Amino acid sequence: MVVERPESRRPHRRLSFSGTGRGDRPALAPAVSLRRTFREFWPDTEGLRWLLAAGVLCAVLAALCEVAAIGLFGRITDEVLTTRDLDAFWRPAFSWLALAVVAGLASLAGTYATAVGAERFLLRLRDRVFSHVQRLSPDFSENRRLGDLMARLTDDIEAIEELMGSGLVKLFTTIASVIFFAGAAFYVRWDLALVTMALVPLFLVVSKVFASRFRTAAARERRSNGDMNSVLEEGLANQSLVQAYNRQQSESQRLHRTGLGWLRANLTQAWLSGLYGPAVRVLETCCLIVVLGFGAWEIAAGRLTIGGLLAFAAYLAMLYPAVQSLGEIALTVSEAAAGSDRVMEILGTRPAVTDGDTATPFATRPRGRVEFQHVGFRYPSRRRPALQNLSFVAEPGELLVCTGPSGAGKSTLAKLLLRFYDPGSGRILLDGVDIREVTRDSLRANITVLHQETLLFSGSVRDNLAYGRPAATLDEVIRAAELAGVHDFVRTLPQGYDTRVGQRGRLLSGGQRQRVAIARAILRDAPVLVLDEPMTGLDQATATRIMEPLRLLMAGRTTILITHDLRQVPHDARVIELEPVARQDRLRLKRRRRHEVRPLKIPSTILLTPPRVSRSD
Numbered sequence: 001m002v003v004e005r006p007e008s009r010r011p012h013r014r015l016s017f018s019g020t021g022r023g024d025r026p027a028l029a030p031a032v033s034l035r036r037t038f039r040e041f042w043p044d045t046e047g048l049r050w051l052l053a054a055g056v057l058c059a060v061l062a063a064l065c066e067v068a069a070i071g072l073f074g075r076i077t078d079e080v081l082t083t084r085d086l087d088a089f090w091r092p093a094f095s096w097l098a099l100a101v102v103a104g105l106a107s108l109a110g111t112y113a114t115a116v117g118a119e120r121f122l123l124r125l126r127d128r129v130f131s132h133v134q135r136l137s138p139d140f141s142e143n144r145r146l147g148d149l150m151a152r153l154t155d156d157i158e159a160i161e162e163l164m165g166s167g168l169v170k171l172f173t174t175i176a177s178v179i180f181f182a183g184a185a186f187y188v189r190w191d192l193a194l195v196t197m198a199l200v201p202l203f204l205v206v207s208k209v210f211a212s213r214f215r216t217a218a219a220r221e222r223r224s225n226g227d228m229n230s231v232l233e234e235g236l237a238n239q240s241l242v243q244a245y246n247r248q249q250s251e252s253q254r255l256h257r258t259g260l261g262w263l264r265a266n267l268t269q270a271w272l273s274g275l276y277g278p279a280v281r282v283l284e285t286c287c288l289i290v291v292l293g294f295g296a297w298e299i300a301a302g303r304l305t306i307g308g309l310l311a312f313a314a315y316l317a318m319l320y321p322a323v324q325s326l327g328e329i330a331l332t333v334s335e336a337a338a339g340s341d342r343v344m345e346i347l348g349t350r351p352a353v354t355d356g357d358t359a360t361p362f363a364t365r366p367r368g369r370v371e372f373q374h375v376g377f378r379y380p381s382r383r384r385p386a387l388q389n390l391s392f393v394a395e396p397g398e399l400l401v402c403t404g405p406s407g408a409g410k411s412t413l414a415k416l417l418l419r420f421y422d423p424g425s426g427r428i429l430l431d432g433v434d435i436r437e438v439t440r441d442s443l444r445a446n447i448t449v450l451h452q453e454t455l456l457f458s459g460s461v462r463d464n465l466a467y468g469r470p471a472a473t474l475d476e477v478i479r480a481a482e483l484a485g486v487h488d489f490v491r492t493l494p495q496g497y498d499t500r501v502g503q504r505g506r507l508l509s510g511g512q513r514q515r516v517a518i519a520r521a522i523l524r525d526a527p528v529l530v531l532d533e534p535m536t537g538l539d540q541a542t543a544t545r546i547m548e549p550l551r552l553l554m555a556g557r558t559t560i561l562i563t564h565d566l567r568q569v570p571h572d573a574r575v576i577e578l579e580p581v582a583r584q585d586r587l588r589l590k591r592r593r594r595h596e597v598r599p600l601k602i603p604s605t606i607l608l609t610p611p612r613v614s615r616s617d
């Protein structure tokens, strides 16, 4: 009878990154101890621990049945086989069968309970990490490779589960098995058991030697896995660019190069795994030969029966793999430590902004007066500020056009208004209230942004339209679609509003995507609107067509229109022009060189003057 101990439920999980301390650790991943890993993730097992405990109990019961079954086997050998007494066969035979059934049921129940506990833990942990990432400023994912982030949210989280969930069950079960089989071996012949136990530490030494090599190989494998994911993700996301620039071959070569690194790392792991098994088996065989030789001598001297020797050997045959499993748990721990390094690096990243203790939501819908007062801001990763001493007011219902050269900080202004970041100096007010004193949910509910790049999800047209107001009825969705000029083209789509728009809305044209985004903004109905280059990528004719729904959207809302293109801007709109901080600095420097004592007339980045660019319409 063979009872399965709970093994890793993922048959070929790679050992993951753990760092070797020789500079192959990603710069961002700090080393963390096992204790910290437990402190961080143990609370996530709340409510699931009984399932894991049930898994342990069932596996322990199965191991006990196995111990008893081996005892019965010894009895059958001595009382039936050597004496040739068939009558004595039936009782132990039926007991053996009963034990096998109980062990089988216990094993089934244990495996299932462990799987439920472990998978729920995995689900919970992934949800937690993902919702944490969602709270971080967009800067977080912009500064990282998407493929690597994906690897952290999948493989690394699984590695942690294999320690905290199935790994813990395996640990307790294996310890129980070692105690039972060693105890049974001592019960049969304590002196013989003592001799063989002396060889047990050898197994642990071998595991330890292999564990450190596994860690190094796992580090390389995990890193190249992240690289490969990144190349794949970029290649697929930019497929049209790749083809348009005839770069298919170089992209394939790039994947091949990273794949080669991954292949080497995997081959090292395969080599180590291949070597580890035989090394341990040779050790096992040595032990069994010692036992058999010593046993034969004892049988000849009449101090041991054949059944006793066979049972003893069977206990050892079960004991050694259990000891070996203990060693392998060290490898699982390495893997989990690697995964937890990378996941905890994410969890340890604090959001750039949080709600203050005294922050409250807006009691009523704001009128939409936006005021920037001497706002200065520098991105954490940059030395130079993106905005300096920026001041302006946008009155309720007013259209304020914000223009300026590329890199002047126009989009940054929108990010600050949404509180993706807090300004380093100055303050931003909405209806006279510092936006730091308002909860972010309430603030963002009152501002709608139309991004430079139209962002759609891969759901249906309706899902995308209602994204900012999920509770909207179909009638409301259709009304917004009509206002934005979306309705007519949606009716021509195969499944109307239920037509799927493809990854990032790629099944729609640029103009259609933009109109869906406008309809989405109309449906959201926030008092403040930020339009960040709404005409980007559209030809003149499409841009003109978009203008009408845009005007409808802007009506009655405070609108900050960020644009390079002033042709579509109404004549009566107030225009502010931002100047890159770098250019200001250069100006200031020039003046100093010329020994000019006159201070800059407008120290801020903005000039509240009509634009220098001529309008053609």
Ligand SMILES: Nc1ncnc2c1ncn2[C@@H]1O[C@H](COP(=O)(O)OP(=O)(O)OP(=O)(O)O)[C@@H](O)[C@H]1O
Binding pocket: 139, 142, 379, 380, 381, 382, 386, 404, 405, 406, 407, 408, 409, 410, 411, 412, 413
């Ligand atoms: N996430 C970021 N991290 C670091 N620096 C950033 C980030 N986003 C923007 N910057 C830098 O801040 C400056 C202002 O960028 P911003 O996107 O606000 O300019 P912009 O005026 O909107 O430019 P464009 O008209 O080209 O869109 C630029 O120098 C840019 O490189």
